[in-house]
Amino acid sequence: MSVLSNIALGLSVATSYSNLLYCFLGVMVGMLSGVIPGIGPLTAISVLFPLTFYLPPTTAVIMLAGIWYGAGYGGRIAAILLNIPGTPIHAVMCLDGFPLANQGRAGVALLLTTTAAFVGGSIGITLLMLFGPIVADFALRFGAPEYFALMLFGLIIASTISEGSAIKALAMVVLGVMFGCVGIDIYTGTPRFTFGIADNPISLIALAMGIYGVAQVIVSINAMDPTGINMMAVTGTTKPTAEDLRRSALPTLRGAALGAFFGILPGAGTLIASFLSYATEKRLAKEPQRFGKGAVEGIVAPESADNAAEMTGFIPTLTLGIPSSPSMVLMAGALIIQGITPGPALMNQHPDIFWGVVMSFWIGNVILVILNVPFIGIWIRILMIPYRFLYPTVLVFICIGTYITNYTSFDVWTVVFFGVLGYLMMVFRFPAAPALLGFVLGPEMEDFFRRTMLLGNGDVLIFFQRPISCFFMVLVFAMVPLIIWSVVRESRQAAVRHALH
Amino acid sequence: MYSRDYRDIVSGGVLTVFGAWFAWYAITHYGRGTMTNVGDGLFPAALGTILAFLGLAIVLAGLRREGSKFGFRFREPVFVILGVAGFALTIGSFGLVPAIVVLTVLASLADLNVRPLGLAALCLVLCLLVYLIFVVGLKLAIPIAAWPHWE
Numbered sequence: 001m002s003v004l005s006n007i008a009l010g011l012s013v014a015t016s017y018s019n020l021l022y023c024f025l026g027v028m029v030g031m032l033s034g035v036i037p038g039i040g041p042l043t044a045i046s047v048l049f050p051l052t053f054y055l056p057p058t059t060a061v062i063m064l065a066g067i068w069y070g071a072g073y074g075g076r077i078a079a080i081l082l083n084i085p086g087t088p089i090h091a092v093m094c095l096d097g098f099p100l101a102n103q104g105r106a107g108v109a110l111l112l113t114t115t116a117a118f119v120g121g122s123i124g125i126t127l128l129m130l131f132g133p134i135v136a137d138f139a140l141r142f143g144a145p146e147y148f149a150l151m152l153f154g155l156i157i158a159s160t161i162s163e164g165s166a167i168k169a170l171a172m173v174v175l176g177v178m179f180g181c182v183g184i185d186i187y188t189g190t191p192r193f194t195f196g197i198a199d200n201p202i203s204l205i206a207l208a209m210g211i212y213g214v215a216q217v218i219v220s221i222n223a224m225d226p227t228g229i230n231m232m233a234v235t236g237t238t239k240p241t242a243e244d245l246r247r248s249a250l251p252t253l254r255g256a257a258l259g260a261f262f263g264i265l266p267g268a269g270t271l272i273a274s275f276l277s278y279a280t281e282k283r284l285a286k287e288p289q290r291f292g293k294g295a296v297e298g299i300v301a302p303e304s305a306d307n308a309a310e311m312t313g314f315i316p317t318l319t320l321g322i323p324s325s326p327s328m329v330l331m332a333g334a335l336i337i338q339g340i341t342p343g344p345a346l347m348n349q350h351p352d353i354f355w356g357v358v359m360s361f362w363i364g365n366v367i368l369v370i371l372n373v374p375f376i377g378i379w380i381r382i383l384m385i386p387y388r389f390l391y392p393t394v395l396v397f398i399c400i401g402t403y404i405t406n407y408t409s410f411d412v413w414t415v416v417f418f419g420v421l422g423y424l425m426m427v428f429r430f431p432a433a434p435a436l437l438g439f440v441l442g443p444e445m446e447d448f449f450r451r452t453m454l455l456g457n458g459d460v461l462i463f464f465q466r467p468i469s470c471f472f473m474v475l476v477f478a479m480v481p482l483i484i485w486s487v488v489r490e491s492r493q494a495a496v497r498h499a500l501h
Numbered sequence: 502m503y504s505r506d507y508r509d510i511v512s513g514g515v516l517t518v519f520g521a522w523f524a525w526y527a528i529t530h531y532g533r534g535t536m537t538n539v540g541d542g543l544f545p546a547a548l549g550t551i552l553a554f555l556g557l558a559i560v561l562a563g564l565r566r567e568g569s570k571f572g573f574r575f576r577e578p579v580f581v582i583l584g585v586a587g588f589a590l591t592i593g594s595f596g597l598v599p600a601i602v603v604l605t606v607l608a609s610l611a612d613l614n615v616r617p618l619g620l621a622a623l624c625l626v627l628c629l630l631v632y633l634i635f636v637v638g639l640k641l642a643i644p645i646a647a648w649p650h651w652e
Contacts, residue, residue: 051639167562168509171516171555178523178548185541190531192541193523214581221577221611388612389623392605395581396627399588399604400597404641412589416582423578427571428512450539458536487562 006355007129013356014363019059026063027364030070031371033087035379037078038220038387039394040087041071043213045330046205047401057338058353062360064331069310069361072270073117073368076303077379080109084223089270089306092278096291096298103294108240112296113303114372116252120304121365123256124263124311129358132347136319139344144455145463148448149472151441154266154322156479159434166486169434172425176438177445179207187450198410204333206402206411207439208326210418211425211432213398217391218423244296251281251297255304263309264316266324266437273309274302311361318342318354326436506568513559516552524549577611584608596644597636598628 013019026048033044044067052060075086080097093113100109142150155177159169182193183201191199240248255277262273281297282288291298313324321343323329332342340350347354372379402411425432456462464470527545534540584607592600605624609615635641 054639165559167555167558171552171559174520174548174552174555175516178545178552181545181548185531188532188541190541192531192545193526214585218574218578218581218611221581222613386614388609388614389619391612392584392608392623393627393630395584395608396601396604396631399585399592399600400631400635403588403592404635404643407643409589409593412585412592416586416589419582419585420578423582427573428508430512446544449544453537453539458538460536487558 003129006133006351007359009352010355010357010359013058013352014062014360019062019356019360020363022055022059022063023066023360023364024367026066027070027073027367027371030067030072031074031368031379032382033067034071034074034090035077035086035383036390036394037082037084037086037223038216038391040075040212040216041068042208042327042330043216043394043398044071045327046209046213047397049205049330049334050401050404052334053337057335057340057350058356060334060338061331061353061357062364064327064334065314065357065361066364068327068331069121069307069364070368072121072303072307072310073114073372074379076113076117076299077110077376078383080106080113080299081380081383089274090302092274092302093299095278096293096295099292099294100296100299105294108244109296109299110376111373112240112244112248113299114369116248116255116300116304117307117372118365118369119252120256120259120307121311121361123253123304124260124308125358125361125365127260127308128311128314128361132315132319132354132358135315136344136347139320142320142344142468143466144448144451145466145469146472148445148452149463149469149476150320151322151445151448153472153476153479154316155434155438155441155445156476156483158266158437160479160483160486164429164431166483168430170483172430172432172435173438176435176440177442179435180439180442181446186447200406201443202439203402203405203411203414204329204440205405206414207418208330208436209398209402210415210420211422211435212326213394214415214419215422215426215432217394218419219426220387221391240296247296248300251277251301252304254280254284255301256308259305259308260312262305263312264324266316266322270306270309270313270325273305277301277305314358318346318357319344321346323437323440326433329436329440503568503570506563506566508568508571509559509563513556513561513563516556517560518553518556520549520552520554520556522549524553576613580611581608584611592643594647596647597631598646601628601631 014023029044029048030041033039033041045064048063048067052064055063071087072089075090076093076097078084078086079090079093080101083094083098085091085094097109100106155173156170159173160166179202184191184199258277258280259270259273262276263270278298278301281301282291285291285295285297313328316322316324317328317332321332321341323332335342340346340353398415399412402415403409405411422432452462463473524546527542527549531542531545532540533542584604587603587607588600591603602624605627606620609620609623632645635643636645
C-alpha cells in the first residue's frame with residue numbers, strides 16, 4: 001500500500017464521528033491533567049482506562065493518546081504563571097517562563113509556547129509516519145532472542161537517561177521487574193511471591209496510580225498558591241514582537257530534533273529532551289546571561305522538544321510493542337485487552353488502527369491549538385481553583401478508576417501500598433518511571449529469555465550468534481562501563497549538586 | 502548538611518536487604534530448572550542478587566560523599582494514605598457514596614486551610630459528579646449506598 005492510501009485510510013478512520021468526539025475528550029482531559037499540578041497524563045489515562053473496555057480499539061487509543069499529548073500543552077501554563085510545573089516535564093519551563101510572566105509578558109509566552117508545541121508535535125508526527133512502517137518492517141524478523149536483547153537494551157537506556165542517578169534508576173528497573181514476577185508463573189503454574197493473599201498479578205493501574213498519582217498529590221498539597229496570577233498579564237499583550245519570533249524560530253526546530261531523538265528511547269525520554277534542549281539553547285546563545293531572566297528561547301525549545309518526543313515515543317510502542325514510557329504502557333495495555341498485540345504485525349494486520357491513530361494526532365494537535373489560543377482564559381480560571389478542592393477530586397477518581405478495573409478493593413489496597421512506596425521514593429530521590437517500565441517489560445523479558453534458552457539448548461551464547469540480538473547485546477555491554485563511570489562521577493559531584501537543590 | 506549522604510545509605514541498605522531476601526526466597530521456594538528448561542526460581546533469584554549489589558553500590562557511593570538534610574512530611578502523606586485506605590475499607594460493603602465521603606474528608610485534612618463548609622460542599626459535588634459519570638453515564642454496577650453485609 002502506498003503512503004497516500006494509508007494516509008487516506010487513516011483520515012477516514014480518524015474523522016469518523018465517534019473518533020473525533022473521543023479525540024476531543026482525550027485532549028480536553030489531557031489539557032486539564034497538565035494544567036493542574038499533581039496530576040499528570042498518567043493519572044488521567046489511568047482514570048479513563050476502564051472506559052476503553054467499552055470502546056473499539058482504535059477509538060480507545062485515540063482517546064488515551066489525546067490525554068498524553070494534551071498534557072504536554074497543558075503543563076506549561078502553571079509553569080509560566082505560577083512557577084510550578086504542571087507536569088514534571090515542564091520543570092525547565094519555569095526558569096524563563098515565570099520571569100516572562102513577571103515582566104507582564106505571560107500572554108506572549110503562552111502564545112509562543114503553543115506555536116512551539118504545535119511545530120514540535122507536527123515534526124514528531126511526520127517522523128512517526130515516515131519511520132513507523134520502516135521499523136515495523138525490520139522488526140518482523142525479530143524472534144525471542146532479539147526481543148530479549150532489545151528489551152534489556154531499552155531498560156538499560158531507560159535508567160541511564162533517567163533524571164538523577166543512573167544507579168538508582170537501574171535499581172528501580174530491577175525492583176519493577178521484581179514486582180512483575182508476582183503472580184502465577186506461566187511455565188510451571190507456581191504462584192510466586194503471592195504469600196497466599198491473591199494469585200493475580202499486581203494490577204498495572206493500581207501500581208501506576210500509587211507510585212505516580214498518589215505520590216504526586218502528596219507532594220503538591222500545601223505547595224501551591226494560585227492567588228499570584230495576574231490576569232491582566234495574560235490577557236494584555238499577546239502579540240510577540242518580531243524580535244521574539246526571530247529568536248524562537250531556530251530553537252523551536254532544534255528542540256524538535258532533540259525531542260524526536262530522545263522520544264524513541266524508553267524511560268524519561270520527554271523529560272530528558274526538554275532539559276537537554278534548554279541546556280543546548282543556553283550553550284548556543286550569544287548572551288547566555290539572558291537565560292533565567294525571561295529568554296524566549298528557553299521556553300520554546302523545551303516545549304517543542306517535549307511535544308516532538310511525545311509523538312516519536314509511539315514508534316517503539318506501536319511498531320515494536322515496547323512501550324517507551326509509563327503512559328505508553330497503558331495505551332499498549334488498552335490494545336492488548338482488546339486482543340490486539342502492538343508490535344510489527346499491527347501495521348500489516350490492522351493498518352486502520354495504526355494510521356487512524358496517527359492521523360488523529362494531527363486533528364488533536366489542531367484542537368489543542370484552538371483550546372490554547374482563544375480559550376486560554378478558561379484554563380487559567382481552572383488553575384485558580386484552590387488546590388484543596390482539586391486534590392480530593394483527583395483522589396476520588398484514582399480510587400474509583402482502580403476499583404472498577406476489577407471490582408475488588410484489593411486493588412485499592414495495592415494503591416495504598418504503592419502510594420507509600422512512591423512517596424518514600426520521592427523522599428529518597430528514586431525515579432518512578434524506570435520501575436514502571438521494568439514492571440511491564442519484566443514478565444515479557446523472562447518469557448523471551450526462557451524461550452531463547454529452549455531454542456538454544458541452554459547455551460547463553462545464542463544471544464551473540466544472531467546478528468540483531470548480538471548488536472543489542474554488544475550495546476548493553478558497552479553501556480556497563482558508562483554506568484560505572486557515571487556512578488563514580490556522581491559520587492564526586494553529588495556534594496555540589498545537592499547543595500544546589 | 503551531613504558528612505555522609507544518609508539518604509542513599511539508608512535507601513541503598515533497604516534495597517540490599519530486600520534484594521537478598523527476594524533471592525533467598527526464590528532459591529528456597531522455587532525450582533532452578535536447567536539452563537535449557539529454566540525453572541521458575543532462576544529469574545527472581547538473579548533479580549534479587551542484582552538488586553542487592555546495586556543497593557550496596559548506592560550505600561558505598563553515599564558513604565563517600567556529603568549529603569543534604571532530608572525529612573518526611575507527616576500531615577500530607579498520612580491523611581492522603583488514610584483517605585485511600587478508608588475508601589478501600591468502605592467501598593465493598595458500604596457502596597459508593599460513603600466511600601467517597603470517607604476519602605474526601607480524610608484526604609482534605611491534609612490541607613492546612615480545610616474548612617467544614619467547603620468540605621461538605623466538595624463531598625456533595627463529588628458524589629454527584631461520580632454518580633453522573635460512572636452510574637448514569639457508564640452504567641457501572643456499583644451500589645450507590647448499601648448496608649454492610651460481610652460474607
